[in-house]
Amino acid sequence: MRAVLTRVKSASVTIGGALKGSIGKGFLVLLGVHQEDTEAEAIKIADKICGLRIFEDEAGKMNLNPTEAGAALLIVSQFTLYADCKSRRPGFSKAARPETAVPLYEMVCAQCRQRGFHVDTGEFGAEMLVESVNDGPVTIILDTKEL
Numbered sequence: 813m814r815a816v817l818t819r820v821k822s823a824s825v826t827i828g829g830a831l832k833g834s835i836g837k838g839f840l841v842l843l844g845v846h847q848e849d850t851e852a853e854a855i856k857i858a859d860k861i862c863g864l865r866i867f868e869d870e871a872g873k874m875n876l877n878p879t880e881a882g883a884a885l886l887i888v889s890q891f892t893l894y895a896d897c898k899s900r901r902p903g904f905s906k907a908a909r910p911e912t913a914v915p916l917y918e919m920v921c922a923q924c925r926q927r928g929f930h931v932d933t934g935e936f937g938a939e940m941l942v943e944s945v946n947d948g949p950v951t952i953i954l955d956t957k958e959l
Contacts (some may be wrong), residue, residue, distance in 0.1 A: 813853045813916070814893040815954040816842040819866055823886045823944035825934040832940070833932030838883035840944045843920060844893030845913040847906055853956040854916045858923035860959055861885070866950050874950070878929065885924055888934035888942055889917050910937060 817839050824834035841861060846853075866874045867881035878885070891913065895902035908916070914936050924931050934940045 813849050813857045813956045814844040817952045819947045819950040821945040821947045825888055826941040827935055827938045833886055835884035835886045835932055839885050841887045842890035843887055844890050845908040845916050847908045849916055854919040856956050858920045860954055862924055862927045884930040886932045887921050889936045
């Protein structure tokens, strides 16, 4: 799995003109599922998202995890994170098909909720408008093959 995780002051996702999810302080997570991913990758990436210490403490150091910072999560499916850009027109054959990707995406969201986080989501496969006010900016790329 891959995730682009951005520390935000606020973030939201709108589908068809209707607000689907929004958070204040927290992480906007764009999450891509690889065709070979399993539940093990879902657990691994949820653990990393929920424990990453990139919120500032009272001394201004990135030292607090999302729990300590009182952060929420907005997790949005993003199959394009597995784009193959060797040609000018990207291919997406490495991204998991919906029958694999949806349950794993939902598992990541559930794992984060089980850890006590407020989690809002987009809608898998929908055309979404995602807005965020980046904090820092701090953006981290996570890949379960490298964790």
